[in-house]
Amino acid sequence: MYVEHLLGDASLGLRLLWAEDALLRREVSGVTVTDLEDPARFVRPGEVVVSGLVWWTPEAGTGKAERFVSALKDAGAAALLAGEETHGSVPDDLVQACARHRVPVAGVPAHIMFRAITDTVYLRQWAGLSRHHALPENARVRLSRLLAQEAGPDTVLAAAFAQLGGTAAYVFTPSGRTVAATAGAPAVPAREAVALLADGPGLTASVDAGGVSPYERWLLYLPGPDAAPPRMLHEVAAVLAHCQQAGTRRPSAGPRAADELGALLAVPAGREDGTVEAALRRCGLPDSGPYQVIVADAMARRSPEGEVPLAEGALRELAGHLPGDARSAGAGAVGGTGGQGGAAEGDAGAGTPVVAAAVGRLPDGCAFAVLCGAPAGWADEAWPLVADCVPGVVLHAGIGMPAAAPEGLGGALARARYALTSARTTAPDASRLTDAGSLTTLDALLTGVPADVRGAFSHGVLGPLLEADRPATAALLSTLETFLTCDGSWARTAQALHLHVNTVHYRVERIERLTGRDLSRLRDRLDLWAALLCR
Numbered sequence: 001m002y003v004e005h006l007l008g009d010a011s012l013g014l015r016l017l018w019a020e021d022a023l024l025r026r027e028v029s030g031v032t033v034t035d036l037e038d039p040a041r042f043v044r045p046g047e048v049v050v051s052g053l054v055w056w057t058p059e060a061g062t063g064k065a066e067r068f069v070s071a072l073k074d075a076g077a078a079a080l081l082a083g084e085e086t087h088g089s090v091p092d093d094l095v096q097a098c099a100r101h102r103v104p105v106a107g108v109p110a111h112i113m114f115r116a117i118t119d120t121v122y123l124r125q126w127a128g129l130s131r132h133h134a135l136p137e138n139a140r141v142r143l144s145r146l147l148a149q150e151a152g153p154d155t156v157l158a159a160a161f162a163q164l165g166g167t168a169a170y171v172f173t174p175s176g177r178t179v180a181a182t183a184g185a186p187a188v189p190a191r192e193a194v195a196l197l198a199d200g201p202g203l204t205a206s207v208d209a210g211g212v213s214p215y216e217r218w219l220l221y222l223p224g225p226d227a228a229p230p231r232m233l234h235e236v237a238a239v240l241a242h243c244q245q246a247g248t249r250r251p252s253a254g255p256r257a258a259d260e261l262g263a264l265l266a267v268p269a270g271r272e273d274g275t276v277e278a279a280l281r282r283c284g285l286p287d288s289g290p291y292q293v294i295v296a297d298a299m300a301r302r303s304p305e306g307e308v309p310l311a312e313g314a315l316r317e318l319a320g321h322l323p324g325d326a327r328s329a330g331a332g333a334v335g336g337t338g339g340q341g342g343a344a345e346g347d348a349g350a351g352t353p354v355v356a357a358a359v360g361r362l363p364d365g366c367a368f369a370v371l372c373g374a375p376a377g378w379a380d381e382a383w384p385l386v387a388d389c390v391p392g393v394v395l396h397a398g399i400g401m402p403a404a405a406p407e408g409l410g411g412a413l414a415r416a417r418y419a420l421t422s423a424r425t426t427a428p429d430a431s432r433l434t435d436a437g438s439l440t441t442l443d444a445l446l447t448g449v450p451a452d453v454r455g456a457f458s459h460g461v462l463g464p465l466l467e468a469d470r471p472a473t474a475a476l477l478s479t480l481e482t483f484l485t486c487d488g489s490w491a492r493t494a495q496a497l498h499l500h501v502n503t504v505h506y507r508v509e510r511i512e513r514l515t516g517r518d519l520s521r522l523r524d525r526l527d528l529w530a531a532l533l534c535r
């Protein structure tokens with residue numbers, strides 16, 4: 001479907017305000033309805049953007065219009081359909097901004113519901129998918145209506161397989177989390193689901209939704225190898241792809257609220273009372289703990305397709321494994337739609353702690369999650385499933401010590417950052433999750449110190465002993481390491497190095513002169529040992 005087809009639909013009555021012929025021949029990939037001033041995060045290339053213009057005001061019209069249209073241009077929007085009901089007509093400021101940025105714009109009459117535009121686009125797209133179809137006509141019509149109504153994956157899955165009478169079907173993520181299942185299908189633990197996807201006896205089809213993190217992509221699975229025709233499986237997977245994409249496009253305050261929470265926790269100085277509690281509420285999190293903070297980053301050995309934040313997607317998927325069957329509370333929420341950040345909340349019974357999570361990005365670019373009500377050790381089983389489900393990506397993460405109240409979240413974030421640095425240091429080429437509570441020895445603690453700080457400390461303490469190109473200093477460095485390992489025992493050091501004790505005494509005296517340290521003192525020994533570990 002092209003932009004000109006949509007504008008030519010007489011039932012919609014769209015009024016073209018500006019366009020160029022070449023732009024009208026752009027293919028339409030979908031529809032996003034939004035009244036955000038900056039919609040860029042929710043618009044995918046080729047989409048038609050429908051807006052009621054609630055964000056526009058005459059006082060700041062030119063500036064707001066420029067920012068809005070510029071965001072559409074940068075996101076690759078195919079056209080803007082502007083509602084005429086709010087202001088009586090489409091403001092000239094907006095039309096002029098569209099002309100400057102070469103974004104086709106048309107007015108939507110006040111009597112036309114935005115849902116009619118959405119239905120028109122997706123019904124036409126579904127018709128294109130239906131050539132050589134295996135699904136019955138009535139099923140295809142019902143599924144197209146459910147897509148237009150933005151139904152969730154459980155509803156879509158149930159409708160798709162209703163005519164097969166009791167067929168079990170699942171939508172899994174690569175880490176084995178169950179996104180949806182047909183009624184009566186037995187629950188499948190995450191580890192078992194991963195095994196089924198790898199080499200199970202059933203049928204698997206990839207749900208290829210654009211703009212979704214590889215950690216959160218959906219996989220349609222049927223346990224029986226003959227449960228449905230393969231063509232039907234792939235048709236249903238195509239419908240689910242539209243379902244997932246609709247979830248990622250749905251506007252939500254979640255991503256922005258989570259980023260604001262991260263910025264607040266990262267810079268505690270000057271923070272006013274009550275600001276953290278308010279930020280938590282905007283994320284859908286309770287303002288009482290206990291809380292846990294995770295910080296993560298990801299390194300892809302090869303560039304992933306699209307600009308999809310890997311670490312944020314990994315944390316959303318990790319949080320989706322929280323006990324309590326956390327489900328989506330809106331676009332971008334943890335657990336359901338595979339969006340771009342936000343919060344999720346499980347169904348808590350009386351006396352049961354609320355299990356919820358908000359995922360966002362810190363000012364330095366690292367992904368972070370604030371969890372509430374997560375039981376101790378919950379990530380031990382989920383982390384390997386998430387870390388291993390996307391080949392070619394090295395994922396590092398750090399978990400801070402639990403915070404009992406909102407005022408402790410800044411410290412929890414700092415400890416999580418420290419644990420993240422430790423994970424990078426101890427396993428630079430392999431995925432690792434480090435708990436700040438596990439850094440209970442000096443060598444473990446030092447792994448959380450940034451590499452340049454460790455190097456500076458090592459050079460400052462060991463000095464001339466690090467001149468490895470000189471055999472004499474290399475021997476002294478080896479003697480120092482052995483002497484400290486042997487707890488300062490002259491005899492054991494001599495035995496380990498196959499030297500006379502007098503030679504060990506001589507070398508230790510030289511070490512003391514070069515470093516200015518006294519190896520008979522515990523504090524100097526600790527300084528030298530820490531410098532060796534930092535090396």
